[in-house]
Amino acid sequence: MPDRGTWVDTHGHLFLLDEDPAAVLERAHDAGVEWIMCPGVDVATATASEELHERFGDTVLWSVGLHPHDAERWEDQRADIEALAARSHAIGECGLDYYRNLAPKDAQLQAFRDQVALAGQLSKPLIIHCRDAFADVYEVLSGADLGERALLHCWTGGRKWTKRFAELGVSFSFAGPLTFETGETLRIAAKHVPRDRTVVETDSPYLTPAPHRGEPNEPAFVRHTGETLAAIWGVDPDEVARQTSENASRIFNRA
Template identity: 40%
Template sequence: MSEARGRRERPEPPEPLPAPTVDAHTHLDACGCETAADVVEVMDRAEAVGIARVVTIADDLAAARWVVRAAQWDERVTAAVALHPTRTATVTEDEFAEIERLAAAPRVVAVGETGLDYYWDHSPPQAQQKWFRRHIDLAKRLGKPLMIHDRDAHDDVLRILREEGAPETVVFHCFSGDAAMARECVDAGYLLSFAGPVTFRNAKPLQEAAAIVPDDHLLVETDAPFLTPHPHRGRANEPYCLPWTVRALAALRGVSDGEMAEITRLNAERVFGLDELPLAAVAETATAADARSS
C-alpha cells in the first residue's frame, strides 16, 4: 500500500475494543489506498481492533469515482459522495450531474461531505452556499442521509438547513460546536459524529457537547488521515485508531467502552442502512475493479 503523502508514521495499534463499531467518516484514498489490496489491508488492521465497517468519503469528483469503486472491493466498506465546500468555486453542471449519478449507487450510503467552510478561502461563501443547497436537494431526492462539513460556519449551516428543509437524516461530521449548538442540532433531529478532537486536552466545550448528546443521536469517526486522537495527535490516522476516540467518549459519558462501541455501531447501521446493502455486488465486481486499479 502507498503511504499517505507527507503523513507521519502510524502509531502502534490500540487495545481492541470489547465490541465492534463503525467508523462513520474516513478518507481511505487520502490514507494512501489506491487498489483493492490496499483497502483490504487497511480494513484488516481496523477489524483487528474492533472496527467492523467504515464509510469512506469523497470530497471531489475524482475521489467520488474512487470511493464508489472501493465500496465494491470490500464488504466492510461503504461510501459517501459529494463535493467538499472548499471545492465549489468552479463546479460545473456536468460535474454535479456526475456526482448525482455516483451518489445513486447502491453502496453509497450518504451524500457528503458537503456544507460550509469559512476557515479556508478556497471558495467564496456564495458558491459554497449554492452548492450546499444543491446537495441538500440531492439527498432528499435520493432519500439518503446528508453528511455535513461545518467549519466556522455554524449559523449559516443551520440557517440553510431550515430554509431548504433538511433531509430526513442529517449527520454533522466531526461536530465542532459547543453544548448549546449540540442541543439545537438534537432538537432538529440531527446526528452528531465525534472525531479525534474530542480527545484533545484543550477541547472542553466540545467535550461538554459530547457528554449531553442522546445515545440515539451519536456517531463516532476518525476523519482519517486527519485529526489523529490523543495520545497520538499529529501522527498518521487510519480507521484502526478509532478505539482511542471511542474510549474517550465512553469516559465522558460514564459508560463502558463496550457500551459506547455498541451504541455507535447500532446508530451507524440504522442511519446508513448498513444491514440492507447488497453484498452480492462486492463479489461480482471485485475482480473487475482490481483489473481497473492495476
C-alpha cells in the same frame, strides 16, 4: 455477540492513505472496527471510494459529494455527482467552511443547498462538513427536514449549537479532537448530544486522536474517540461501541 464491542468509523478517507487499503482494513478489523464510511469529496474521489466498496464489499460504504473547499467546481461536477448519487450509500461530504474560506461564501451555499436537496430527493443520508458556519448550516438544514439522516461530521460546536442542532433532529459524529487537551469545550458539548443519534469517526488521515498524535490517522484508531466519549458519558466503552454502531447502521441503512 463478541465480548468486546465492535466499532464503526463513519468518516475515513481511505483513498488518501499511502498504504494498500487491504492492510489498513486488516488493522481496523483487528481493532474491532466492523465497517467504514468512505466519503468522497469530489467526482474522482467518490469514484475511488466506490471502487473500494466493490473490492471490499460492505466493509466499506461510500458517498459522493463536493467539499466546500471546492464549491466553485459545483456547476462542472454537478451532473456527474448526481449520476453517482443514484447508487451511492450517502451524499457528501458537503457543507460550509468559513474558517478556511477556500471558496466564496455564495458558491459554498449554492453547492450545499443543492446537495441537501439531492439527499432529500433520493432519501439518502447526508454527510455534512461545518466549520465556523453553524448559523448558515442550521438555516439550510432547518428547511430540509432530513432528520437523523443529516450527519454533522467532526462535530466542533459548543453547548449552545449542540442543543440547537439536537432539537433539529440531526445526528452528530465525533472525531479525534474530542481526545485533544484543547478539546474541553467539545467534551462539554458531548454531554448534551442525544446518545441515540451519535456516532464516532476518524476523519482519516487527519485529526489523529490521542495517544497516536503525530502519526497518520487510520480507522483502527476510532476506539480512542469512542473511549473518550464513554468517559464523558460515564458508561462502559463497550456500551458506546454498541450504541454508536447501531446508530451508524441505522443512519446509513446498513443491515
